[in-house]
Amino acid sequence: MSAPLDVVVIGGGQAGLAAGYYLRRLGLGFVILDAQTEAGGAWQHAWDSLHLFSPAAYSSLPGRPMPVQTGEIYPDASHVVGYLTAYEERYELPIRRPVQVQGVHRDGQLLRVETDCGTWRARAVISATGTWWRPFLPAVPGRDVFRGRQLHTVEYRSPQDFTGQRVVVVGGGNSGAQIAADLAYNTELTWATQRPARFLADDIDGRALFDAATARRRALDEGSTDTGGVASLGDIVAVPPVREARDAGLLKAHPMFSRLIPEGVEWADGTSAEADAVIWCTGFRPALSHLAPLGLRGARGHISTTGTQAVDEPRLHLLGYGDWTGPASATLIGVSRPARDAARDIAQLLGISTPVSARAAHT
Structure with a gap:
């Protein structure tokens, strides 16, 4: 120019x-x-x-x-x-x-x-x-041997694409919870999270999260004690679809598996779950x-x-x-x-x- x-x-x-x-x-x-x-x-x-x-x-x-x-x-x-x-x-x-x-x-x-x-x-x-x-995929052993479909949050569109399938959703944040809730009704769902799922109180939404993040930043800038920000409240905002699936007992988080195998995923104790697809909601x-x-x-x-x-x-x-x-x-x-x-x-x-x-x- x-x-x-x-x-x-x-x-x-x-x-x-x-x-x-x-x-x-x-x-x-x-x-x-x-x-x-x-x-x-x-x-x-x-x-x-x-x-x-x-x-x-x-x-x-x-x-x-x-x-x-x-x-x-x-x-x-x-x-x-x-x-x-x-x-x-x-x-x-x-x-x-x-x-x-x-x-x-x-x-x-x-x-x-x-x-x-x-x-x-x-x-x-x-x-x-x-x-x-720039989606992130963790280096989990066995990703190259799994015979099913693997996709990231950015590639997911609709539960209709997985009707009747065995699906593993990975991730304990908002994306993981929302997509797991989406799939909870018409798939055989396994929801795996790195740590136990932490739902925020039902009355907390994005405004409260913004206030918490702002307060933490102000405290750090002033040299005060770290308030913990959003992380101190929880990981998952209970928007209506997530709340409904959770209250219906359909959102049960499993510990993170240790590796993928050709037919699905396997935990450290040797237990496994078969899967047709793994959706990585990993940030x-x-x-x-x-x-x-x-x-x-x-x-x-x-x-x-x-x-x-x-x-x-x-x-x-x-x-x-x-x-x-x-x-x-x-x-x-x-x-x-x-x-x-x-x-x-x-x-x-x-x-x-x-x-x-x-x-x-x-x-």
Whole structure:
């Protein structure tokens, strides 16, 4: 591109849109590069029954409340996609898609963003690519000998795909519990978790989790005792489908098996369960391969940050990857504050004064 921009935002999901909202309020020149063909980020690829952990009122991006979904307390993924689509249209965010970012490079006083659609140069970059695109599979012995089907959360769509089958769901978090609940009625289900399943109290939802994460971050920043954050409350939000399956006695967690065998899974004591499919609900890792040219990763592959700003490259901010880039920043409700802070920090770095209206803006 000809003239350099103030900021290039990489990723057009919820974190990228929140960043765009604040960058626009600050009057910065920017573009959002999104690898997807349509709006909605990772939500457009979620399984059919996925619902938010919070009501719409507590699941909004800055500036525009999420509307209530008719007949639902907790909005489903399709409702979120519609909301994100309307959000980017409402604020006329400058999004280019599909654009696949191949690498971010230092280029003198600028950062150069190489893509499959050309090159952008900017004074700062916000990486907001999330984690959905980098599913994690644990190194469990026997994965290569199991004769059935193996898939990760990202590949699961509907219980109808497994009707009448013997299915092992692995993972004691929200994804594992929701997918296990999904499959509990029409499959022979085995739910395996690393530790006993910990359900949060039925009245706790995403708003309470955000508050807990924020309180923990504040305590750590102040040098106070670690509150434990979300982990102190439990691992699984009892959204209605999970609660119903649990109360019906259909969600019984088994200890994690020690290995896979050709016909299924086997525990350390020699007991086994036959399986036609294993669904790994084992989480994700940050999708950061596009930042490799900057050489910022430490020994464990982690990029050191202060808030959202990369310690060794102050022109780079990382947004929406989890608590290490802002409390609950991988959630709709949690991404607003770190997005606001990132935009303000960039404006300060670039010597751009912050308007009063932008200083006051928050969700």
